Amino acid sequence: MSIQEEILKLKKEKNALxxxxxxxxxxxxxxxxxxxxxxxxxxxxxxxxxxxxLLAGVVFMAESVKILSPDKIVLAPDLNAGCSLVDHSPYDxxxxxxxxxxxxxxxxxxxCSAEVKSISDVICTSSNSEKIVEQxxxxxxxxxxxDRNLGRYLSKKLNRDxxxxxxxxxxxxxxxARKLFELKEEHPDAVVIAHPECIEEVLEYADVIGSxxxxxxxxxxxxxxxxxxxxxxxxxxxxxxxxxxxxxxQAPAEGTCACNQCPYMKLNTLEKIKNALExxxxxxxxxxxxxEKAKTPLHRMMDITEGRGVDWPERFTx
Ligand code: 13P
Ligand code: SF4
Numbered sequence: 234m235s236i237q238e239e240i241l242k243l244k245k246e247k248n249a250l251x252x253x254x255x256x257x258x259x260x261x262x263x264x265x266x267x268x269x270x271x272x273x274x275x276x277x278x279x280x281x282x283x284x285x286x287l288l289a290g291v292v293f294m295a296e297s298v299k300i301l302s303p304d305k306i307v308l309a310p311d312l313n314a315g316c317s318l319v320d321h322s323p324y325d326x327x328x329x330x331x332x333x334x335x336x337x338x339x340x341x342x343x344x345c346s347a348e349v350k351s352i353s354d355v356i357c358t359s360s361n362s363e364k365i366v367e368q369x370x371x372x373x374x375x376x377x378x379x380d381r382n383l384g385r386y387l388s389k390k391l392n393r394d395x396x397x398x399x400x401x402x403x404x405x406x407x408x409x410a411r412k413l414f415e416l417k418e419e420h421p422d423a424v425v426i427a428h429p430e431c432i433e434e435v436l437e438y439a440d441v442i443g444s445x446x447x448x449x450x451x452x453x454x455x456x457x458x459x460x461x462x463x464x465x466x467x468x469x470x471x472x473x474x475x476x477x478x479x480x481x482x483q484a485p486a487e488g489t490c491a492c493n494q495c496p497y498m499k500l501n502t503l504e505k506i507k508n509a510l511e512x513x514x515x516x517x518x519x520x521x522x523x524x525e526k527a528k529t530p531l532h533r534m535m536d537i538t539e540g541r542g543v544d545w546p547e548r549f550t551x
Contacts, residue, residue: 236503237264243510249308250283251506252298254290255445256467256498261289261506268471270446271297271343272358272538278302279535287509289501291316292517296347297356299517300527301535307517310505314497318344321400322379328352328551330376334396335549337374340365341530344402345379347519351526354546355533359383359429360444366391368537370545382406386429386436402430404495408463410434412485420459423482426451427463435463435484452476465495 234242241264244251252274253265262268267277271294278286278298287308288295293316295309327349331339341353342362350356357365366387369375377384378398382405388395408431417425417438426448427439436442441451445468452460452472462469463484472481483493509515519527533543 236507240264240503240507240510243507247285247510247513248283249285249287249510250277250281251287251289252277254294254467254498255449255471256465256495257289257501258467258499259470260503261501262467262470264503264506265289270358270360270444272360272444273446274298275301275343275358275531276535278305278307281305285510285513287506289506290314291495291497293319293344293346295517296519297343297350297531299519300347300350300524300531303519303521303524306513308509308513309515309517310502310509311500312515314500316344316497317403318342318379318400319346319349322346322349322398324348324352327378327398330378330398331549332551334374334376336547337376337396337549338369338545339376339378339530339549340369341378342380342383343534347523347527349379350530351523352549352551353530354549355537355543356530357534358444360446361534361538362387362429363391365534365537366393368543373545380430382432382436383429385433386442404465404493405430405463406432407486408432408435408484408493409487410438412487413438413461413463416461416482416485420461420482422457423459423461423480424451424455424457425461425463425484427484428465431463439463449475452479452481464493465498466493467495467498 279301285306291314299307339353377395379400384397
């Protein structure tokens with residue numbers, strides 16, 4: 234049996250669902266039941282009636298599934314699959330910042346720890362962030378973190394002041410505006426698509442800015458034959474499948490490194506997925522009190538995303 238067949242067999246035996254983020258290796262995306270952006274994966278996890286959910290992505294994504302479905306076994310093939318935004322927003326510092334602005338609404342990017350979620354008012358992903366800002370009462374200050382680039386982009390686009398936390402994605406900030414400019418000169422017919430975690434100077438050259446699913450959708454629906462892609466290279470797998478006729482050029486980083494690969498996403502392998510399904514380890518374990526607190530802002534996010542109204546707390550209290 235091939236490793237893919239073994240995984241599919243184990244998946245049936247354990248009544249498991251495999252969800253993969255677009256930044257995973259192609260062979261992982263191909264054995265998954267569903268691939269998607271971070272919002273889609275959280276929604277699929279919440280809807281599923283599987284007993285076990287294996288999240289091939291990074292740990293904050295698996296934690297979000299656990300918070301939304303605490304009775305399920307949630308597996309993360311490698312618990313070291315972190316995220317620089319999680320590292321840049323340690324709980325104690327974030328709490329101090331939150332406490333310094335008690336009348337603000339803390340709108341927090343899903344790329345953060347469960348602890349940081351527990352002191353936030355609403356969570357967002359890059360695909361629903363504009364909708365969420367629009368639902369926050371205009372007289373309430375917005376504290377946005379931990380991704381400063383996404384926050385700055387939203388603040389500018391929606392003309393809304395925000396107090397920004399200084400975190401960033403170590404992968405997306407390495408795309409070079411200077412080299413992108415040169416590449417655009419070389420390929421004036423290319424459509425530039427970029428994730429909002431890129432720096433402002435890179436976003437200025439982009440024709441389309443959005444979540445991984447928005448960027449993929451652009452490649453699927455735009456008749457252009459050439460795209461310059463400023464996001465992690467795992468997404469190219471689905472883009473190539475959707476548009477074998479199009480030329481996909483990766484946006485360059487400064488230097489010669491393979492910087493457009495997320496080292497955390499790439500920790501997952503088929504071998505680790507097979508082992509996780511066999512042993513039901515490593516599992517995501519979160520304390521029930523933490524789940525209880527962290528689920529409120531995630532539910533607000535889902536409510537706004539799905540068109541339901543929400544109430545906002547008057548002041549931050551812990
Ligand atoms: P998406 O929500 O667009 O999938 O992005 C997640 C992420 O980690 C980007 O670096
Ligand atoms: Fe985090 Fe950046 Fe990796 Fe996304 S690409 S998981 S934001 S380090």
